Amino acid sequence: MTISNAPMIEMEVLPDSKWRTALRDHPLLVLGIVLIALVIATAIIEPRYLGVSGLRNTVLIAAPLGIMAAAQTILMLTGGIDLSVGMIATAAAYVAGNQSPNGAAIAIVLGLLVGVVAGSVNGVGVGLFRVNPLIMTLAMSAILLGLFTALSFTVLQGSTTVAQFIKTIGGGSFLGNRIPYNALVWAAVSVLIIYGLRRTGLGRLLYAVGDNPIAVRLAGIRIWQVQIAAYAIAGLLAALAGILLAGRTGAVDLQLAVNFLLPSVAAAVIGGTSIFGGIGSYSGTILGALILGVLTTMLTFLDAGQAIQQIVYGGIVLGLAWLYARVTGTS
């Protein structure tokens, strides 16, 4: 039996341009087109870009960003955000560098552990003590910076260069120097996250918590558990990104990943994840990270400095947030 029912909550009726319809119905396709257009534009500016090393460098840049943006995506889906991703990545890399003389395995495990612990503390603060995610993670970022500044003069004095294995996975390539190893790590992470978000109970809950936390609570789910899990996973991903980044630069310092905070949010927003939670996907974020990677390369070719890059990132985030709001009819 079917019953005719007019939709109660209608989308805001806007005169639909083709672009708007396309972006709403096939957001990934549109992002893919933007990515290709950017690659072509970059190739026009600098024809050598389409050679082996040009594209490889883009991926090399995009991979740690993409993993850090995975952390951001997961939290944004729950309606949260992590302002400490950059600092967690830095702290993890710092520990990994410091422990490198003990072997790459110990260095990586301890580095990841730093991320899980910091992320879990964020999760406990947000989930159990109801601290606003912005405040909690901003505070975590400040605490980590202070802590590691102090530790760098005492316990963590010593190695600031990383083990060879970390350098290889973070900065090396294979297949005739074509494919960076960090792209492999990123691919594995991507598969796990896309699967996890679509095909697991936790994935369902991450979206649900962001969409309507009251409903989730009334459905008999303990939201704090979901939040702690989300922040812990985000911490782990940020740490992994930090270690890859350390491998790429070869050495660690306390500024290593600090500049990645805005791009990590930008990649998720470009990919269509709503900062209000409940909507988005990691596939979108992957494209977002790649777009930012190409953009960075392009700006480098244009000889634009860090300052210009930051302005461009900020502008893109604002513009896209506006665009998505228009397309989905939400404010």
Add this chain to the structure above:
Amino acid sequence: MTIEPGVRPLLSTRAVAKSFGNVIALRSVELDVAPGEIHALLGANGAGKSTLVKILSGVYQADAGDVEVEGESVRLSTPAAAVAAGLATVFQDPALIPDLTVGQNLRLTGIDEGEVRVWLERMDGASLDFGALIRELPLPLLRLLDLARALALEPSLLMLDEITAALPADQAEHVFTVMEEWRSRGNSVLFITHRLGEVMRMCDRATVLRDGRTVASVAPQEVGESGLVEAMLGEVVHGEPGAVRTARAGVGQVLLEAVDIGSGDKVNGVSFRLHAGEVLGLAALEGQGQDRLFEVLAGDRRPDRGEILVKGASLRARSPYDAVARGVVLVPPDRLLALLPQRSVRENLGLPLYDRIRRWFSVARDEKEKVADAIDRLSIDTRAARQAGRLSGGNQQKVVLGRWLTAGFQVLLCFDPTRGIDVRTKAQIYGLIRELAADGAAVLLYTSELAEIPLVCDRVQVLYRGSIVDEQPAESATEESLLTAAHGIRSEEVA
């Protein structure tokens, strides 16, 4: 009865209408308030009383119709315009800013503190410290403060929207005294209440709204309480009575028992037993503590007193999780509280399957099957299944209910599940509730539509000011008998 000829009404409305989207709140309201009278505005839940008051106080704008003050047509485009026209309102909820002091609130609206103090003193509220934060003051005192503030505006018409609902008897008396004084000065009062006793005692005339229309304008003393109730109900029109009770299943063991539950001043010692296979109706006017009672039963709030027993064992819930784990589940008052509007119907229906961490690592194997089952059983229209928020209200409600079909439960707490839903869907929902009971579930059903209680329930209890005041077999319960009890009137008194 109309106003005596020759007397120009202080306020009159002509064919005032108002809709919110598809929902029609007011169809055609005719109201005449004479100078120097206390005029009651009556009507069942959802009849449009509060909407009318908000139009008359400039909060909403009418879609159609005309409002006249002393014969002059007025445009009440803002609250300030209403005050300028001599209309002041005390709303159902205090219109005060909680984080400011009393004095700051008054200054914010430019009201003379001395004047407010004079009125407060007359209502025995002289002890009020103007330096106290609003959030720290008890609700009854805030009602009086709101009233004093409205009086300080010296309105020719004072509108009181259920002011006595939150007041203890002695403070209500002060309000009555002030109302009488206001009348004696030649001003008028528009008085909204669910308590017919107050209408009989205080009001010169009454206008009754039903379904957004004026259906009567009478002198309460002439028609009596029963006459008012009749006017509020009108001829009772049932839709398709699709949910007629099936043969009564034998009532089983007690699944949920409430023992003397109390919560703040909202719920005062509620006890009942809910058996397997039974649908227990709860009838109440607005604001009798039913919201709080459901919150407590669903584990969303701890009771201050009393105990909840599930199958004889005590349930002390810290969160809804504990109640759900014991099979006590809630369909909340507002379906938007329970819906994931941006997620698919499937995700909405499957949500409770992931309540334990060990179920987080995959999608439940039987999710698809259970979801399909629920969709089928409730005939949910899945054409907009990708976003539950785009479903119609009725389908959204089905999704909220269907969630518990996928998860399984023993006790279903349903709070007004058919509010704003078309007749056909209503019948489906009630049909399902009967089926669930026949399968051995226990259902507690609060509904604001009293006419529907005999259609679905086995027994009905009446909640009044936070206590159960009456119980009737649902078969013989009528809207009139329920409404009478819900007004706190004992049935003998009317008969």
